[in-house]
Amino acid sequence: MSQDEPTNFLYPFIDAQEDDPKSLLADLAASAQAKAAESLALRRSTLEANAGLLEAAATEMARRFAAGGRLFTFGNGGSCTDSMTLARLFARPPLGRPLPAWPLTADQAVMTALGNDVGFELVFARQLIARAKAGDIAIAMSTSGGSPNLLAALAEARHRGLYTAGFAGYDGGAFANNPSVDACFVVRSQSVHRIQESQALLGYRLWSSVHRHLGDQGLGAA
Template sequence: MSQHEPTDFLYPFIDGHEDNPESLLADLAASAQEKAAESLALRRCTLEANAGLLDAAASEMARRFAAGGRMFTFGNGGSCTDSTTLARLFARPPIGKPFPAWSLTADQAILTALGNDVGFELVFARQLIARAQAGDIAIAMSTSGNSPNLLAALTEARQRGLYTIGFAGYDGGALADNPTVDACFIVRSQSVHRIQEAQALLGYQLWLAVHKKSGDHDLGVA
């Protein structure tokens, strides 16, 4: 980072030219503790606020998995990696039975081909057209809730009889109160970092709840 790139939006005490190493370390430790406490509080209130919706979504997902349904996840940027992690958790869990789940961001050839040939806004919708069927599940992960390619994919998914789930931050954006979204988990924060941390926990709790609804005794949650 050059000297012209300020870091005060993250660590204001660093750009304050702190000359005392011990004081600087103390400030760094206090900042880390504050962020950890903020993250913990947000995750707790997010789980509480979404408890009923999470239970309902898990019930529907378990029902669809039992009937042969599959899960497709997708997102952009950091949400791309989060959606891939969620799909992997369902498909290759550390314990318990696997569920059929795929990330629509995993194949670079498909993403770049669709982005080049039909436009980035349709990179997920076109994959659902080719792969999804009624009874499947579509999960879109976002911080803003406003990504056009996610909205296009969820619209396509709903038309094809998929159960649609959205993860969003802030006030939910366009995913909130959207007729094409069956369940929308909203993390009410203005921090992208905190939003994604809470979404990761929501995804994990959703996975646990689906196992519970499916009667998986291996996890001790039946």
């Protein structure tokens, strides 16, 4: 963000000429409270809107894990971090059995080699070609639902017999109503921050539901 770019779309009081520290602190507190309330309301509505899809996806993922399937996750930017967090939740959970899950963004050598040799659009699809098999699971995380490298990977995954899921914001973007996406979880917000907060909760609920279907005790109500 340049120095000349306004910041009032995020924090309106920053650009205001506020000389009273108490008033500024009150504005800060009110802004934080408003964002927390907005985030809570969105997370609740997102879970409600996606409840049936979460149950269906968890059922299928549990079936595939039980049969020896593996999970591959991927995303760009902040969604890269979120996809790594989700994979590690499955692979190194705080409760329940670990399940085989890998983030395709974790190996910098592979990512840079593929980006340099075949192009960034194929950095995830080519890894799935090398590593995935029918019966596995692929999850792409995005705020826009329109990244070409994620769409290419989902198409490749679907072609190879993987169960595919996409996390997206706004109206779902190109993930929505896509024949390469078995389950599209949409967070209906225009804010990247709020989208990613709700996606984190969706991922956690998906993980806990998978364990419930696998018969792990103490996780069904998470």
